[in-house]
Amino acid sequence: MLYALIMAGGKGTRLYPLSRNSNPKQFLKVINNKSFLRNTVDRIKPLVNSENIYIVTNKEYYESICNEVPEINRDNIFVEPSNKETATCIGLSAVKLLKRDKDATMIVLPSDHHIEKVNEFHDTMKQAVETVQRRRGLVTIGVKPTRPETGYGYIKYAERINSRIPTYKVERFLEKPNLEVAKDLLLDGTYLWNSGMFVWRADVFLREMEKYLPKTYKRLMTIYQAIDTEEEDKVTDEQYELIEGISVDFGIMQKTRKAYVIKCNFVWDDIGSFESLSRFLSNYRGNNISGNAFMEQSENCSIFGDRKLIIGFGIKDLVIVDSNDVILVMDKNKDQELKYLVNKMKDNKDLSEYL
Template identity: 70%
Template structure:
């Protein structure tokens, strides 16, 4: 049977101070007056029923997710005992789904993507389901680049494996490139953006984990044996907390020989940075703005306002964010460095409370 797993435990640090520890970006209502999490769930209802929608998060966000998604049963919200990166939380979820259904096929989706054209999205995902089952492979969805983007990883397409759908073997994964490399990849034309959306059978994912992350696999199998027993909760905490976490890209996808990529034909954006979010703002005299703003003799600025009037006069290439108790003014070229800034703020008692 088909299941959807939504990854909703992230902090959204690169959108600080809009995204905060108590209210990270998956819960923000910025586009279309719906949270990113709500939009993700609404989008997948054309694929599965509510009973087959699962969310993995941490304990801190459990109540918020229950409130945001009242139609999803609490048992369908998997809680990580601690943050151990995506390979681990997907592995825990795969073990739980495999316990329910030996034939479980998982669609794994981040909770914070923007997607247009749900018909084509559904078509692409179902193609992924077909390949995942026929080839017993790990399928990722790739996006045709439209610019020399340095904020995404890339996938090199290998041989085509199906004449009826744009599906290819993965030749290799590339980490986020610098500007010159990104331009070269765009010109070559055989590279796709790595969207972070996946399709695979739960048993296949766990078998690949056994090959490449054997210590993690062993602990997850101990958890698997405890599921639906009185010791389940204690075993999960004990085993999970001792796992050395790693991302699914580094831990499995960059190592497996069973990776396939489907080139999608829908509009996609990863709303992970202010540069990405700026693409959805209104244009005011050459600036991207949200909220109560006035811009004069200013260019290429992104302004995220609320109730207070923000006036830009004679400024250029800035990001300005009014989050109420915190105001951020930043060079646009520092967009990818906010995580470092947040870590610096955490180290000071005076500023830690604002994270």
Template identity: 45%
Template sequence: MVTALIMAGGEGTRFWPLSRSNRPKQFLKLTDDQKTMLQETVERIKELVPPDKVFIATNESYKEAIKKQLPEVPEENIIIEPYKRDTAACIGLASLYIEKKFPGSTMVVLPADHLIKNKERFINILQKAVMTAAVGPNLVTIGIEPTHPETGYGYIHFGELLHTIDEDRVYQVKEFTEKPDLDTAREFLEEGTYLWNSGMFVWRVETIQDKIEKHMPELSKAMERIRQALGTDLEDKVVREEFKELEGISIDYGIMEKASDIYVIPGDFGWDDLGSWPALERVKKVDKDGNVVLGKHYGIDTKNSIIHSEDKVVTTIGLKDIVIVNTRDAILICDKKRAQEVKEIREILHRNGMEECL
């Protein structure tokens, strides 16, 4: 049996000011499918995982939005993280709920806000990852074949070939590298044995719990206390108490960088994490001047820019490689090459008490 955990608790800070704390990226319609990113994620895996076997990990403030957007997912499958403690705690907690409802299942872990262009190919790769996870205590991840020296992604260095399934190769993972500098990213691209880390994982529930017990004993102890409380009147109280004391650690750092039996399958299904505003150039129509325009814009000599306006006409003269985003209460204007720094703008607003804009 295959289940899925979709991680939907992030705030999508690099898409501010369109993405807000009460309406993060996964709840936005950023592609042309007229579905939110979260809805697309559930829709594309239906062939492999029906909605009743899909679990959504999020925080309390997003629960009602998820129920509204995904009425086909049972409410009890929405897992609330009482505190932000990164992906290791998120996955550990979710594994307990999945284990209780579907014991012995294989667990597909997916972010809620990625773009997948070739859905059929994506499911094909996931099925092979499930097969690989089923033959042993294996942790399987999906790597993306890099197209350029990207410094915004982590990398997976792969080594020996484990096996081939219908011409798709499954490699042993040698090491994970966090976001490198540009020179290192160029070296990785030239070497040809590195893949982008997509943040997608497949494993049996008992396998990831065993790895957590071995490599993250404090999290494992907390999980055991939560397990004992599941289904009782103390469940919410115990989950909150245990989560509050946990350290925030990613699954990559806590488990994937330490464990053995880790394998990667290269994915070639048109993946994009839509990490910041310039990513829209890859998914939206680009006009004759290289601009992506959402809303009303009139310009003179404006090229290779991204212009998004909810309620005003935007006019520009003599601009190039600029991001302009207008919402009802905030405007962002930045150099396209520095769009990753939008997260830092949010931190400045927070420090200055501008919570209403976040």
């Protein structure tokens, strides 16, 4: 049977201070009047019934998710004891789904992406499911690059397989490049952005994990044995303590020989930074703005206003964010370093209330 797994445990620190520990990115309503999580659930519903939609998160966000998408059964919300990266997060969900259905096929989706042309999204996912069932592979969704983006990973594709929507064997994965390399990849023409969306059978994914992450696999299978017993929570906590977290890209997708990529036609953005979010703002005198702002003799700034009026006078290449009790003023070129800033703030106990 077909299931959707939505990953919703991240902090979204690259959108700080809009995204906070108490209200992370997946709950933000920054493009339309719905949160990213709400949009993700609504987007997949035409393909997967609500009773087969699952969400994996941490304890901190469990109740928020229940309130945000109340139609999702509480038993369908998997809770991780701690954050051990995406390979573990997806692996835990895979063993839980496999316990319920030995033929489970998973559509794995981040909770915080923006997608347009939803009908084409549905067609792509149908193609991915067909490929998974026919070839028993691990399928990822690739996006044709439109700019030399340094914030995304890339996928180099090889020969095309017989399919309606362009589908290829994966030659290799490449992590976030610097600007010069990103320009070369754009010109090369055989690289796609790595969207972080996947489709696979749960059993096939776990077999690949057994090959490439055998220690993590062993821990997860111990959890599998305890599912639906009185010891499940205790065993899960114990095994999670022993797992060394790693992303699914580093841990499995870069190593497997079973990877395929579908080149999608829908509009996609992971809104992972203020630069990406700025593309969806209104243009005002050469600046991108939302909320309450007035700009004079200023250019190429991104302004995220709230209740206060933000006035820009004679400024250039800045990001300014008014978010409740925090105001951020940042050089646009520091966009990819915001996570570093938040980590530095964590070291200062006096700043903890602002995170």
